[in-house]
Amino acid sequence: MIYDLAVVGGGPAGLSAAVQARVRGKSVLIVSGDVRDNALYKAQRVDNYLGLPETGGGALLERFRRHAQALGAQWKSGRVLNILPSGGTFYLGIGSDMTQARALVLATGVVRTRKYPGEEAHLGRGVSYCATCDGMLYRGRAVAVVGKSADAPEEANYLQSIGCRVTYVSDRVPEGLEAAIPFVKAAKLEITGEAGVEALRADGRMLPCAGVFILRPAMALADLLPDLALKDGYIAVDRNMATNLPGVFAAGDCTGLPLQVSKAVGEGQVAGHRAAEYLDQL
Amino acid sequence: MATIHLTKDGFDKAISSGTAMVDFWASWCGPCKMLSPVIEDLAGRYEGRALVGKVNVDDEPELAARFGVMSIPTVLFFKDGKEIDRKVGVMPADSYTAVLDANL
Numbered sequence: 001m002i003y004d005l006a007v008v009g010g011g012p013a014g015l016s017a018a019v020q021a022r023v024r025g026k027s028v029l030i031v032s033g034d035v036r037d038n039a040l041y042k043a044q045r046v047d048n049y050l051g052l053p054e055t056g057g058g059a060l061l062e063r064f065r066r067h068a069q070a071l072g073a074q075w076k077s078g079r080v081l082n083i084l085p086s087g088g089t090f091y092l093g094i095g096s097d098m099t100q101a102r103a104l105v106l107a108t109g110v111v112r113t114r115k116y117p118g119e120e121a122h123l124g125r126g127v128s129y130c131a132t133c134d135g136m137l138y139r140g141r142a143v144a145v146v147g148k149s150a151d152a153p154e155e156a157n158y159l160q161s162i163g164c165r166v167t168y169v170s171d172r173v174p175e176g177l178e179a180a181i182p183f184v185k186a187a188k189l190e191i192t193g194e195a196g197v198e199a200l201r202a203d204g205r206m207l208p209c210a211g212v213f214i215l216r217p218a219m220a221l222a223d224l225l226p227d228l229a230l231k232d233g234y235i236a237v238d239r240n241m242a243t244n245l246p247g248v249f250a251a252g253d254c255t256g257l258p259l260q261v262s263k264a265v266g267e268g269q270v271a272g273h274r275a276a277e278y279l280d281q282l
Numbered sequence: 283m284a285t286i287h288l289t290k291d292g293f294d295k296a297i298s299s300g301t302a303m304v305d306f307w308a309s310w311c312g313p314c315k316m317l318s319p320v321i322e323d324l325a326g327r328y329e330g331r332a333l334v335g336k337v338n339v340d341d342e343p344e345l346a347a348r349f350g351v352m353s354i355p356t357v358l359f360f361k362d363g364k365e366i367d368r369k370v371g372v373m374p375a376d377s378y379t380a381v382l383d384a385n386l
Contacts, residue, residue: 082372084316091316093372098312124353124370133311134353137339137346196350211352226374 003029006101013252013264014107015064020272022071029074036150037217083225096132103275106250113220118191126197131155139163143211144200152215153177241271285325286335301385302333302360306351313372314355
């Protein structure tokens with residue numbers, strides 16, 4: 001089906017936008033990465049959200065999510081890899097799946113994606129951002145998984161299960177990684193090779209491999225939607241939370257400071273409202 | 283004209299002269315499904331001027347290996363049989379037409 005609105009991000013801004021659009025009768029799909037990567041989930045205690053002091057971040061997020069889902073917003077877990085406007089709708093690539101929507105609210109949170117040396121040069125020649133998309137092309141070969149997102153160990157397990165020889169690389173100890181997969185603790189990474197990837201250099205140690213799967217919580221904004229206008233690294237929006245692209249709105253931490261729940265919820269409310277109005281005019 | 287499905291047997295002959303654009307894809311790849319209507323549209327728009335083809339990497343693993351396709355979708359461009367450019371991932375139609383138009 002083609003949704004009226006796709007919301008990219010399941011944090012307070014995205015959920016607030018989803019609630020507003022549902023109240024106005026629009027079909028809504030929320031696409032969210034792993035909840036453990038959400039900034040609010042990680043907040044032990046929130047004391048500055050009006051009327052709900054001394055609340056745990058995870059509990060608050062859960063209440064927001066239940067509210068949106070109770071109103072009929074659909075939820076899909078996954079990482080949006082890219083968005084393609086085509087023929088009046090937006091195609092969203094979500095892992096190895098895709099969906100379509102007529103309008104978008106981007107609520108990705110702050111996306112920190114400083115690329116590794118060699119990453120850009122080897123994209124599509126050994127560097128991949130999607131285990132379920134490209135894993136089959138690496139069966140029987142050595143691959144490195146760079147685990148930056150909470151669900152990266154699961155994706156590493158998947159790659160191992162289809163026959164890749166996986167090494168898991170991260171600066172923190174993974175949870176849920178299969179015992180058969182070696183773990184290399186490293187922070188400074190470089191992707192090396194001539195025509196294609198030949199090795200991952202991890203804190204100076206060479207790990208020979210044909211592929212490197214870099215699994216971050218979210219894609220860089222410039223890679224997600226190439227023509228999207230940014231300002232100081234955040235998405236440029238106006239008072240209606242509209243971006244430079246028709247039908248694309250943004251809300252929450254991805255639009256800039258302050259990175260607070262109240263601001264995210266308020267911006268999400270405006271974005272959901274304006275997106276519904278935009279849809280009414282189509 | 284519909285998109286031409288290329289196999290390893292006819293591949294070299296198909297791209298041997300003129301401009302060609304070949305989409306490497308698979309049925310289990312979501313981004314490939316996003317790109318599919320774009321490729322179909324270009325096949326129609328460039329009919330008679332450029333070959334627009336598709337290679338299913340599951341059916342044609344030799345072709346994928348030969349051209350070092352390690353991520354899908356990947357679109358390769360050829361001029362008289364030689365690879366001149368490639369685009370990895372889903373791109374707007376303009377980025378493909380720019381390469382085609384410069385090499386017709």
